[in-house]
Amino acid sequence: MTTTARTPTTTGSVPATIPWSALVTLAAIGFVVLSAETMPAGLLPLMARDLDTGEGVIGQFISVWALGTVVVTVPAITLTRGMRRKPLLLTTLTCLVIANAVTAASSDVVLSLVSRFGGGAATGVLWGMLAAYGRRISPPSRGGLALAVVSTGAPVGFALGTPLGAWLGGVADWRWSFVGLSVLGLVLLLLAVLLVPDVAGQPAGERLPLQRVFLLRGVPVVLVVIFVWMLGHNTIYTYIAPFLRDTGTGLTADLVLLVYGVCSIGGVLLTAALIDRHPRGLLWASLGGFVLAAVLLVVGHATPAVVLGAAVLWGLTFGGAAPQLQSALTIAGGAESDLANAFLPVAFNLAIAAAGLVGALLIGVSGGLVLAVSMAVLGVVALLVTVAGRATFAARG
Numbered sequence: 013m014t015t016t017a018r019t020p021t022t023t024g025s026v027p028a029t030i031p032w033s034a035l036v037t038l039a040a041i042g043f044v045v046l047s048a049e050t051m052p053a054g055l056l057p058l059m060a061r062d063l064d065t066g067e068g069v070i071g072q073f074i075s076v077w078a079l080g081t082v083v084v085t086v087p088a089i090t091l092t093r094g095m096r097r098k099p100l101l102l103t104t105l106t107c108l109v110i111a112n113a114v115t116a117a118s119s120d121v122v123l124s125l126v127s128r129f130g131g132g133a134a135t136g137v138l139w140g141m142l143a144a145y146g147r148r149i150s151p152p153s154r155g156g157l158a159l160a161v162v163s164t165g166a167p168v169g170f171a172l173g174t175p176l177g178a179w180l181g182g183v184a185d186w187r188w189s190f191v192g193l194s195v196l197g198l199v200l201l202l203l204a205v206l207l208v209p210d211v212a213g214q215p216a217g218e219r220l221p222l223q224r225v226f227l228l229r230g231v232p233v234v235l236v237v238i239f240v241w242m243l244g245h246n247t248i249y250t251y252i253a254p255f256l257r258d259t260g261t262g263l264t265a266d267l268v269l270l271v272y273g274v275c276s277i278g279g280v281l282l283t284a285a286l287i288d289r290h291p292r293g294l295l296w297a298s299l300g301g302f303v304l305a306a307v308l309l310v311v312g313h314a315t316p317a318v319v320l321g322a323a324v325l326w327g328l329t330f331g332g333a334a335p336q337l338q339s340a341l342t343i344a345g346g347a348e349s350d351l352a353n354a355f356l357p358v359a360f361n362l363a364i365a366a367a368g369l370v371g372a373l374l375i376g377v378s379g380g381l382v383l384a385v386s387m388a389v390l391g392v393v394a395l396l397v398t399v400a401g402r403a404t405f406a407a408r409g
Contacts, residue, residue, distance in 0.1 A: 030154050038165070049169075050174045053249055067253070068376070073128050077129065077364075078362070078363075082362050084137070090354070096211070104138050108197055111131030112190050136358070139356060140357060146162035163335035163338050168277060174273070179270070231344045238359040240397065241391065245330055248384060251383055259381070261316040296399075309384035310381075370386070
């Protein structure tokens with residue numbers, strides 16, 4: 013039996029205006045979080061060669077980050093629900109900066125993997141609080157807009173962070189990509205100190221037990237969609253270089269990721285324009301387009317124009333996935349949106365960890381081209397889940 017969400021309780025004074033500078037800062041933190049997580053996907057061959065290891069091992073740089081998020085996020089958010097938000101934000105962002113700096117400096121694979129695990133742990137806490145933080149520092153009547161602004165960080169990280177990191181690694185050295193993330197993290201740390209207001213944690217008497225939050229109506233459905241869709245996306249995204257190599261098209265990972273990334277921004281804009289009025293139709297169209305992009309990669313993998321066209325459609329349809337699903341999860345969580353959102357990075361990162369392992373297995377057994385097939389199959393499964401749980405994705409005020 014499921015439990016319905018309660019009406020959120022406002023703590024402290026009600027904000028009178030949208031704090032744009034603070035929301036953009038939170039969104040930029042989301043950009044750094046996502047870029048840091050997926051950066052090795054665009055640098056796979058360069059990192060493998062420099063660290064004298066295989067591409068499958070570098071793929072685990074993403075998986076171990078995801079594992080850190082999975083292991084730490086829910087316990088950390090559960091234990092920190094009563095803490096004031098700003099000190100928690102600054103502490104975890106500092107840990108992220110340190111983790112990226114260690115990755116940039118390390119020449120030891122084991123140390124690099126440890127730093128990646130630590131970075132994943134820090135970002136799990138960040139993901140669990142960013143969306144609800146943005147809503148709480150904004151007027152209640154503009155909570156949806158605040159969530160949309162904060163949620164753009166993740167898709168823009170997918171859109172630009174990884175392609176830019178791949179480009180910088182190609183023209184300079186892969187380590188400079190992680191140095192850049194560390195510097196940007198320091199800048200955002202300063203901006204957060206100056207621009208982001210503090211809010212209180214959740215009073216002890218208002219907190220639901222963890223298992224009851226998980227069973228809030230709609231939460232399990234959203235989490236299943238997140239896991240399956242992300243697994244379909246990230247299995248090929250992580251190993252895009254081996255996939256492209258096996259197509260024989262001569263297309264490079266940085267070019268395809270850039271095309272995908274630019275079009276992902278278009279997906280974010282489409283989501284912002286349609287999500288309040290047509291959330292369910294938007295989600296179905298996004299998943300349908302994602303499956304079509306995968307089919308194009310399967311049947312037209314030998315033609316550069318088809319592969320690039322599929323990358324365009326891939327970006328347009330997956331670019332808005334994070335804000336669409338985060339919005340659904342935040343609404344389903346109600347007053348427990350912080351803890352409900354803590355499940356989001358767990359689902360995402362379970363999928364990312366699985367994608368690193370599944371992708372390595374698939375390319376080891378069948379080569380890179382099979383990754384497009386897995387993308388299509390998992391996209392269809394995610395679409396079927398949204399149809400079965402369609403009430404979860406309807407518009408709600």
